Amino acid sequence: MTPIGPDRSRIDPARDWPRIRTVGVDGLLVSFGDRLSEPANRAALAFRAALERAAPEGVEESATSLVSAYVRFNPLWNDHAAMRTALEAILVSRDWYDAPLPEGRRLWRIPTVYGTDLAPQLEEAAAAAGLVPEAAIASLSQSRVRVQTIGFAPGQPYLGELDPAWDIPRQKALTARVPEGALTVAIRQIVLFSVSAPTGWRHVGQTAIRLFRPEADTPFVLRPGDEVLFDAVSPEKLAAMRGDPDGGATAQALK
Amino acid sequence: MTRTLIVHRAGPGLSIQDTGRPGYLGFGLSRGGAADRLALAEGAALLGQDESHAALEMAGMGGEFEAGCDLRIALTGAPMRVSIDGARAAWNASHSLPAGARLSIGGVEAGCFGYLHLGGGIETPLLLGARAAHLSSGLGQTVAAGARLPVGTDPKAGETGLTLAVEPRFEGGVIRVVPSLQTDLFDPAERDRFMATTFHRDARGSRMGVRLNSKVPGFHSEAGLSVLSEVVVPGDIQITGDGTPFVLLGECQTTGGYPRIASVLPCDLPRVVQAPPGAALTFRLVELDEAVAAERRADEHRRGLRANLRPLVRDLHDIRDLLSYQLISGVTAGDDIERGRT
Numbered sequence: 001m002t003p004i005g006p007d008r009s010r011i012d013p014a015r016d017w018p019r020i021r022t023v024g025v026d027g028l029l030v031s032f033g034d035r036l037s038e039p040a041n042r043a044a045l046a047f048r049a050a051l052e053r054a055a056p057e058g059v060e061e062s063a064t065s066l067v068s069a070y071v072r073f074n075p076l077w078n079d080h081a082a083m084r085t086a087l088e089a090i091l092v093s094r095d096w097y098d099a100p101l102p103e104g105r106r107l108w109r110i111p112t113v114y115g116t117d118l119a120p121q122l123e124e125a126a127a128a129a130g131l132v133p134e135a136a137i138a139s140l141s142q143s144r145v146r147v148q149t150i151g152f153a154p155g156q157p158y159l160g161e162l163d164p165a166w167d168i169p170r171q172k173a174l175t176a177r178v179p180e181g182a183l184t185v186a187i188r189q190i191v192l193f194s195v196s197a198p199t200g201w202r203h204v205g206q207t208a209i210r211l212f213r214p215e216a217d218t219p220f221v222l223r224p225g226d227e228v229l230f231d232a233v234s235p236e237k238l239a240a241m242r243g244d245p246d247g248g249a250t251a252q253a254l255k
Numbered sequence: 256m257t258r259t260l261i262v263h264r265a266g267p268g269l270s271i272q273d274t275g276r277p278g279y280l281g282f283g284l285s286r287g288g289a290a291d292r293l294a295l296a297e298g299a300a301l302l303g304q305d306e307s308h309a310a311l312e313m314a315g316m317g318g319e320f321e322a323g324c325d326l327r328i329a330l331t332g333a334p335m336r337v338s339i340d341g342a343r344a345a346w347n348a349s350h351s352l353p354a355g356a357r358l359s360i361g362g363v364e365a366g367c368f369g370y371l372h373l374g375g376g377i378e379t380p381l382l383l384g385a386r387a388a389h390l391s392s393g394l395g396q397t398v399a400a401g402a403r404l405p406v407g408t409d410p411k412a413g414e415t416g417l418t419l420a421v422e423p424r425f426e427g428g429v430i431r432v433v434p435s436l437q438t439d440l441f442d443p444a445e446r447d448r449f450m451a452t453t454f455h456r457d458a459r460g461s462r463m464g465v466r467l468n469s470k471v472p473g474f475h476s477e478a479g480l481s482v483l484s485e486v487v488v489p490g491d492i493q494i495t496g497d498g499t500p501f502v503l504l505g506e507c508q509t510t511g512g513y514p515r516i517a518s519v520l521p522c523d524l525p526r527v528v529q530a531p532p533g534a535a536l537t538f539r540l541v542e543l544d545e546a547v548a549a550e551r552r553a554d555e556h557r558r559g560l561r562a563n564l565r566p567l568v569r570d571l572h573d574i575r576d577l578l579s580y581q582l583i584s585g586v587t588a589g590d591d592i593e594r595g596r597t
Binding site for chain 2: 034
């Protein structure tokens, strides 16, 4: 058990992280780093889970990004200074960087077509990563990646971390639209699109899974902490899975 | 009997909107809801009901509607050409729409988003706790011709003929911003250059965001194209890879990697939302304290809307059956002009 008790050194201003910053007029962001790391990601998820269990009065909503927890509050009720103090009190109550991953994690296998006209930027992304297309497909389809956060669009995961070769930047110009189920890459991460949207990430694979099902009992399919393997399949096989909202994906509990 | 509003013709951007879906940010779903939240409050005030009632948002163009039963309506937001059974009707006002009456709403005369509110609100089924269409995520959809929209019971039936003087917000102007968590990714000279630039709202735009055009070179940040994706909120001014600013609106993405140079005050966002294509927009950086004080004033303004309602005085030449009105007696129910329609 981690010792509980205030330890101001954990938010020592001389140390860079964790850091609390304002977001617009009515938000605060508790960040555990400026680069993606597993401890910072776990810290963000665990800190937000603590807020969900017992939020300071006035908190209207919380969320995570990759390495941060976000709080929206009504600044007409709670001023910024009071909310910041309340968040600092939670921050010093434990070492968040060694928090465990969320409970109830699952391993998903999601059939994916790499390249072809379904995912036209595989070759371009492979070249940026210094790989031939075959090696790029092997690397992506064998990387077991973890859902680090849900964001951008409903139910849409950021997954990582890929091999260092995949530390490729976003595009300068946006792709006008990638389809739902698009597998895209940048900065050692995968984003699997839950909606059709414009993006700066490169479209390297296509799946048939519906990640956002507003009418279903479980509208959001993936959860932070889930792990995913994007198994390579042929376009014909994927076409046959189109009728299934899971797009042929399977899930098993992770211990 | 089911109360309905029948849609005979619909502009391309008609959608049901309310105050949106707070609480789903952690699932990647932004709040959404009416693009111009102040217009939603104004409609609620005009009908004497609370803001939770869903209304029809009309992007640029209205439609042709028929009352399936006796209805009350209010019209707010971007002023549009409107008539009831062929007679021109006032914007920023409430009216009665008796069963069978035709309501015709044309294009915007200023601004971008007009609103048609109904006494009792539109009562389509709740989806994830709200009725608002979240178009960018495929949650709900636009309203098309042929739709029969269910309308809730209206405890205030008959109370119409009120108008509200509204804050002009349909020409762009100076928009107040606060620093965002990524403002310091832009060096001070670049931030100053942003605040000194006059932008023009692009003709394209959606409920997700509007693009800002200018004659100056694109804006550069130190972040490059590899910054970690971070939380995005409505009002954020995002600079895409080629240096173009976009003001993100209520239906925006919840996280994003292109850095944000500043964030628009929520109370100034309706003026960005309603700035018509080509309208000039400039930005002024304010301290957080000043921003919170501005939000407080805006909140007081919204709460005080009902106190500013005035009886609608109609042009005499619009009143076809003038002689049927009781013009002499000083004592009337106050709504007999509206009742005179039925």
